[in-house]
Amino acid sequence: MSDILIARSLFGTTMAFHIIFATIGVGLPLMILAAELLYQKTKDQDYVVMAKRWTKAFAVLLGVGIPTGTIAGTQLSLLWPGFMEVIGRVMPLPFQIEIYAFFIEALFMSIYVYAAERIAPWMRIVSLVLVAIGALSSAVLITNVHAFQGTPAGFRYEDGKFLDIDPWAAFFNPSFFVTAGHVALSAYVVGAFVVASVASFKMMKNKIGSRVYLFHQKALVLSLVVGGIFAFLTALNGHESAQYLHKYQPEKLAAAEGLFETQSHAPLAIGGFTDPKTKEIKGAIEIPWALSFLAGNSFDTVVVGLNDYPEELWPPLFIHTLFNGMVFIGSALIMVPLLVFAWRKFLKKSHYPRLMLWGLVTTGPLAVIAIECGWIFACTGRQPWVIYHILSTAESATTATNLGPLFISFIVVYIILGLSVVFVLLYFFRKNTELDDIERAEKKSTPLFSSNS
Amino acid sequence: MADALIAITVLWGFVFIYAVMATMDFGAGFWSMVYINREKTKATNIANRYLSPTWEVTNTFIVALVVAVYSLFPSAANILGTILLIPGSLILLLLALRSAFLVFSNIATEYKKPLTYISGIAGIIIPGLLISVLPITHGHYVDIVNGNANLNLSKLFTSPNEYAFIGFAITSTLFLSSLLLADYSKASNEMEAYRVYLRDGKILGPISLIMALLIMLTLKSEVGWLYTKMMEDLPLLLISVGFFLIIGYGLYASNPFQKGVRGMPRLAVIAVTIQYLIASYVYGKAHLPYIIYPNVTIESAFTDPNSFKAVFITYIVGFAILFPGFIYFWSLFMNDKRYLRQKGN
Numbered sequence: 001m002s003d004i005l006i007a008r009s010l011f012g013t014t015m016a017f018h019i020i021f022a023t024i025g026v027g028l029p030l031m032i033l034a035a036e037l038l039y040q041k042t043k044d045q046d047y048v049v050m051a052k053r054w055t056k057a058f059a060v061l062l063g064v065g066i067p068t069g070t071i072a073g074t075q076l077s078l079l080w081p082g083f084m085e086v087i088g089r090v091m092p093l094p095f096q097i098e099i100y101a102f103f104i105e106a107l108f109m110s111i112y113v114y115a116a117e118r119i120a121p122w123m124r125i126v127s128l129v130l131v132a133i134g135a136l137s138s139a140v141l142i143t144n145v146h147a148f149q150g151t152p153a154g155f156r157y158e159d160g161k162f163l164d165i166d167p168w169a170a171f172f173n174p175s176f177f178v179t180a181g182h183v184a185l186s187a188y189v190v191g192a193f194v195v196a197s198v199a200s201f202k203m204m205k206n207k208i209g210s211r212v213y214l215f216h217q218k219a220l221v222l223s224l225v226v227g228g229i230f231a232f233l234t235a236l237n238g239h240e241s242a243q244y245l246h247k248y249q250p251e252k253l254a255a256a257e258g259l260f261e262t263q264s265h266a267p268l269a270i271g272g273f274t275d276p277k278t279k280e281i282k283g284a285i286e287i288p289w290a291l292s293f294l295a296g297n298s299f300d301t302v303v304v305g306l307n308d309y310p311e312e313l314w315p316p317l318f319i320h321t322l323f324n325g326m327v328f329i330g331s332a333l334i335m336v337p338l339l340v341f342a343w344r345k346f347l348k349k350s351h352y353p354r355l356m357l358w359g360l361v362t363t364g365p366l367a368v369i370a371i372e373c374g375w376i377f378a379c380t381g382r383q384p385w386v387i388y389h390i391l392s393t394a395e396s397a398t399t400a401t402n403l404g405p406l407f408i409s410f411i412v413v414y415i416i417l418g419l420s421v422v423f424v425l426l427y428f429f430r431k432n433t434e435l436d437d438i439e440r441a442e443k444k445s446t447p448l449f450s451s452n453s
Numbered sequence: 454m455a456d457a458l459i460a461i462t463v464l465w466g467f468v469f470i471y472a473v474m475a476t477m478d479f480g481a482g483f484w485s486m487v488y489i490n491r492e493k494t495k496a497t498n499i500a501n502r503y504l505s506p507t508w509e510v511t512n513t514f515i516v517a518l519v520v521a522v523y524s525l526f527p528s529a530a531n532i533l534g535t536i537l538l539i540p541g542s543l544i545l546l547l548l549a550l551r552s553a554f555l556v557f558s559n560i561a562t563e564y565k566k567p568l569t570y571i572s573g574i575a576g577i578i579i580p581g582l583l584i585s586v587l588p589i590t591h592g593h594y595v596d597i598v599n600g601n602a603n604l605n606l607s608k609l610f611t612s613p614n615e616y617a618f619i620g621f622a623i624t625s626t627l628f629l630s631s632l633l634l635a636d637y638s639k640a641s642n643e644m645e646a647y648r649v650y651l652r653d654g655k656i657l658g659p660i661s662l663i664m665a666l667l668i669m670l671t672l673k674s675e676v677g678w679l680y681t682k683m684m685e686d687l688p689l690l691l692i693s694v695g696f697f698l699i700i701g702y703g704l705y706a707s708n709p710f711q712k713g714v715r716g717m718p719r720l721a722v723i724a725v726t727i728q729y730l731i732a733s734y735v736y737g738k739a740h741l742p743y744i745i746y747p748n749v750t751i752e753s754a755f756t757d758p759n760s761f762k763a764v765f766i767t768y769i770v771g772f773a774i775l776f777p778g779f780i781y782f783w784s785l786f787m788n789d790k791r792y793l794r795q796k797g798n
Contacts, residue, residue: 056560063556066512067549074519078541081534088527089757092764095520100771102513107778110506115785118792167763399601400538413546417553424557427564 006403021065027191029132045441082396091170098141105134140180147179185234190367192227197364200357228337246295250304252381255315256323259305266291266303274317315381322377329370457755460525471514478511479576480630486573496646499638529744529754536604551575584622592746614671621664628657636718641793682739696728
């Protein structure tokens with residue numbers, strides 16, 4: 001592998017590992033908040049128990065999410081010093097403001113967990129709201145840098161120099177709201193379906209109608225409602241994201257759709273593989289005219305094809321598959337809650353068949369796969385640029401060589417962390433069963449949140 | 454000039470705050486490992502009671518520091534990023550293991566010991582690597598090959614000056630954290646733990662001082678320009694050393710407010726913070742105008758003025774908003790007797 005490819009693989013591995021924890025870290029606080037609010041409304045202890053258990057899981061995941069986030073933030077400077085010099089000069093605000101969001105999350109997370117029994121219930125809700133806001137803002141702000149990479153703004157670029165810098169114009173670059181919105185909404189989808197996965201798995205493992213079964217059924221219903229709503233909103237926003245690509249990064253949309261010829265009434269290709277030699281897409285289902293309509297709300301919209309660009313500026317063509325994977329899973333996650341709802345309300349079935357529960361178990365992992373596809377699509381689809389049409393990835397990379405041993409060390413550490421986080425979660429929840437926590441919640445005298453064993 | 458000076462002061466402020474918080478953080482992790490088999494003294498419990506709610510906040514400061522470097526001095530960040538690839542990556546790897554296993558050790562109680570050992574040992578190495586950034590910025594370990602900066606690792610790791618810095622970082626970590634934990638255990642009414650940490654502070658204070666003198670000694674022969682400029686502020690350095698008397702008084706004198714209790718750890722904590730503040734001021738001032746000697750100065754690396762203005766405003770607004778949060782946090786975990794004097798964990 002060339003040095004640049006190792007640098008990209010190393011940073012990509014860091015991000016791929018980090019976003020699992022980061023995304024769940026944004027999504028879970030909303031679920032915890034929903035459970036706390038439901039408790040205030042219904043006074044059903046089960047919701048407090050849910051909040052407690054999800055908080056514990058959240059705290060464990062933060063144990064990996066925070067250090068890997070620190071790695072990602074610092075590795076940007078270590079591997080892409082040229083890129084961060086430009087970001088520091090032109091686009092420093094998102095990282096800067098993200099620090100404050102990060103502080104708010106860290107301060108109030110500790111308060112929510114370690115001071116839970118000493119503060120008033122309303123203060124607990126306030127702390128949790130601040131944790132959720134902090135987590136959401138971090139995601140939105142970091143994604144803003146990614147948005148800037150695709151739609152740079154706030155400067156004039158002449159002879160390799162950045163002139164007339166306006167950091168706020170860079171901050172509010174054209175795709176900020178759409179891109180950041182997509183990441184925020186999809187994080188809530190992931191948080192909800194991860195909960196749905198666990199809940200449905202536990203329902204399979206417990207006797208129908210038992211105390212634990214009913215507990216998880218409540219969690220499942222809550223997660224499907226939240227997940228369904230946000231999956232739908234993510235799709236609406238995703239449509240707008242695609243229109244932004246059409247407007248601002250046409251070659252990325254062309255590669256995502258495997259479109260070579262610039263044309264109006266362009267077809268939408270679903271599935272299949274793009275062949276760079278014959279310059280066509282193979283094995284895809286083509287829906288005539290649909291792409292033009294999606295890109296510009298009219299069949300007459302001219303969609304730019306890859307042939308308009310020299311081949312060395314093409315994004316890698318495999319992003320078509322990633323794009324399809326993301327859209328396919330996203331659509332499925334809208335359908336799942338609707339199907340479950342129809343099953344319960346229209347068919348009046350009171351139990352969940354095993355096959356349905358198995359299907360529900362897959363939704364969490366699928367949601368995670370969808371965001372992985374989405375991020376890899378978004379970042380490799382921008383290649384060969386690190387800042388679109390301004391700075392190439394190769395120019396911004398570190399001049400250091402022999403990155404191989406570093407790459408291996410980071411992979412080893414990620415494997416250790418990944419395995420141990422799973423082990424710790426399983427260990428903790430096996431030792432602290434739902435029944436233990438329900439009992440603790442009923443006996444007001446024993447602390448619930450700070451209980452450990 | 455004025456703007457670049459403000460910027461480097463902000464950066465220096467972050468370095469100092471993080472240095473103090475990190476020494477307490479990594480030190481507490483190490484002590485919680487050392488005393489894990491002496492359950493009766495509660496020394497480990499005290500360390501964990503301090504660490505559990507604070508480590509995330511401390512960790513945020515290192516991110517704040519990295520962000521401050523690239524948003525205030527972007528071209529310095531470019532060169533620093535290039536030369537710090539290896540040491541920086543090592544720090545990140547250790548930090549990841551340390552933070553994760555710190556959290557895990559509090560959750561998987563049955564495996565507390567091995568997990569605490571991993572996080573404690575990883576944690577105590579980190580300050581030694583972090584401080585190495587300072588000697589690296591002194592410049593003489595950086596080679597320029599084909600116009601690219603390159604860190605000469607073998608030269609770095611054969612230099613006595615580097616080892617003086619590493620030794621100073623590790624002993625200071627243990628020294629400052631033992632003082633803080635002495636204060637913390639006294640506030641928690643855990644007198645056995647208090648005596649343990651007080652004793653550790655008494656041992657480590659003089660060792661840290663020797664390490665600081667070793668840094669000066671090796672600087673003199675290896676980094677003449679810095680040594681000369683630091684000695685221009687000799688009176689301040691002497692005042693800093695003089696604070697040892699106050700720290701010693703805080704450790705040895707009998708407490709005028711509590712009968713039969715030896716030591717005033719709060720006084721020692723405040724004195725040691727001022728001591729390090731003065732010393733780091735002298736070091737930082739002598740280091741100017743260079744960020745990396747001799748090619749990168751605060752002037753040459755300074756960011757765009759518009760960006761600086763915007764960033765500076767967010768600093769003011771951001772910390773104004775955060776300040777009440779920090780106070781509330783402090784009152785819940787450093788000053789609330791219900792938290793400090795809890796039974797068991």
